[in-house]
Amino acid sequence: MDRKEINAILEEAIALGKEAIPNGEVASYIPELSKADKNHLGLSIYTKDGRRYNMGDTDVRFTIQSISKIITLAVALEACGPEEIFAKVDVEPSGEAFNSLIDLDTTSNKPKNPMINSGALTVTSLLLNKTTFSEMRVFARKLCQDPEMDLDKAVFNSERANISRNRAIAYLLESKGIIESDVEDTLDLYTKMCSLTVTANSLANLGLTLANDGIDLSTGTRLLKTETVHMIKTIMLTCGMYDSSGEFAVHVGVPTKSGVGGGLVSTVDKEMGIGIFSPSLDEKGNCIAGRPVLEHLSKELKLHIFEWQSRIVDQVKPV
Ligand code: GLN
Secondary structure, eight states: OOHHHHHHHHHHHHHHHHHHGGGOBOOOSSGGGGGSOTTOOEEEEEETTSOEEEEESOSOOEEOGGGHHHHHHHHHHHHHOHHHHHHHSOOSOOOSOTTOOHHHHHTOSSOSOTTSHHHHHHHHHHHTTTOOHHHHHHHHHHHHTOTTOOBOHHHHHHHHTTOHHHHHHHHHHHHTTSOOSOHHHHHHHHHHHHTBEEOHHHHHHHHHHHHTTTBOTTTOOBOSOHHHHHHHHHHHHHHTTGGGHHHHHHHTOSOEEEOTTSEEEEEETTTEEEEEEOOOBOTTSSBTTHHHHHHHHHHHHTOSHHHHHHHHHHHHSOO
């Protein structure tokens, strides 16, 4: 496919995304996020052969929110090792809202997975005596190849002032002996990571770094081990869209992680990273335009994980 054909597909995807925007709402439980322009929509694709396709609002900065959970998990897997992490947090889809504490309170002594708040807070707590926010930011900038990635102080202060729900989750985790570090310090580092700014462009870079086995395409530097990247991508596919993860895996079939700032990062193995920004959210807290955009790209570019695999097998079939 040439650039013109791909651009036409991107334009169709953007048009479908725009149709969905009025059906969602910007996040308001973090008051600062409610100031976002609901009509923004940006789509950025960065391919392994170095081509970039940008359409719409790809340079607008917004906060990464829950997409930071994959960065925190990646750092933790490498700093602590998978055994220590998975002794504290499961890797099963939760089927519940990202900020739910029901299952944790009533039936379990382990958060269901590291993509929901209870799991991410636990992972963050394990990093407290191993790293600092400043070191995490340096690493996040490398993973996203975005030197301007920084703390959005207004969003951070706004979330910190409205953190009762996450505080309840964190103290419940402490009461069960799952969090052993200081709870307020854990909340602080978690919220700071959520308040880092990105663009659709930098999310496409992050997606490609994951698609490229943890190697920064621009410098050839390995940033993450293969083992870590495999785990992150699997967890994105099974748990990245909270209680829409199964449905999303069926219809889109590309490992994706969302954030309530309106970001989505998708990773098409060995092929491309996709970054989307559109702050209008569906009732599960996922970017509402992202679903039709990604479904269209998946269908037209044959990106679904199983279709993609059969495409590769076809290519190596003897003629
Ligand atoms: N900072 C947000 C929270 O903890 C992140 C949630 C999200 O992006 N789904 O509530």
